[in-house]
Amino acid sequence: MKHLFIINPAAGSCDRTESYTRQIEEACGKRGLDYRIEVSAAPGECARLAREAAQTGEEIRIYACGGDGTLNEVASGAAGCPNAAVTVLSGGSGNDFVRIFNEPEAFFDLERLLDAEEVEFDMIRCNDDLAINICSVGLDARIGTDVASYKRIPGFSGFKAYAVSTVVNVIRGIGEHYVVEINGETVDGEQTFVCICNGRFYGGGFNPVPEADPCDGKLDVLLVKKVSRLQVPFVISKYKNGRHRELHKLIKHYRTDKVIVRCDRENAINLDGELRRSREAVFTVAEEKLRFFYPRGLTWAAKEAAKV
DSSP, rough: OOOEEEEOSSSSOOOOOHHHHHHHHHHHHHHHEEEEEEEOOOOTTHHHHHHHTTTTTTTTOOOOOOOOHHHHHHHHHEEEEEEEEEEEEEOOOOOOOGGSOOOOOGOOHHHHHHHHEEEEOOEETTTTTEEESSEEEHHHHHHHGGGGGGTOOOOOOOOOHHHHHHHHHHHHHOOEEEEEEEEEEEEEEEEEEEEEEEEBBTTBBBBOOOOOTTTSOOOOEEEEEOTTTTTHHHHHHHHHHHGGGGGGTTEEEEESSSSEEEEEEEEEETTEEEEEEEEEEEEOOOOOEEEEEEEOOOOOOOOOOGOO
């Protein structure tokens, strides 16, 4: 089996290429593994490197060395190739996707990742792109994709960067008109945002749908109606902690395999923290599946008690 490490020097608050390289060379060298290290030089290159490696047909494990954006690129590149498995060697500003596991800090430890188990996860297709974790349209998308502008400010990584982005984007404006088609229903009206979950955590610790299960063939979708600026802190505090059912008049929860969001003008779309723009976004459970490997002994099962 081959091992490919794709390092994203733009991930996190600083370039960790040297520390990643030392860790990889030490761990893989003493095990005598067949490994290779690549460093991306531009957006989209992580996906290209992963795709080229996966398309050789050789059995390979690909390590996304960075955060959620790096994992998004690598997973998108390798998705659908049965010979390729993907994981993340954490080092970004959020590292949110792996919070689905009971011990997310294990993804910082390469020795533990080399002794791995595998699971097959669903992915989200949005128009021509793929995502593995959480997507959104509207205020939440603007907040999430602007976080990169703040994360390298000293002291503003993780949730602090998300909080700053929230304040800035709330000032810019909250609700917009969307036409949302879901489960045979058409919702035509002002919304604050639409959130589409395959995973459970994003934004440095937001957990909007604790029962989301990336293996169940369904997307958990939240429609958040337009609220006032005064309501935003209250709504976000509930939403952040997965308590959307306490705001059933403002937040509606759906489970589906497809949702279409139509906007009056070109809008920000968040795909695992990556920005796209469009007037229409079609989200589906992707045909492509992802082999994901993780440190042996970890668990990730959905919180059954939270399910309806």
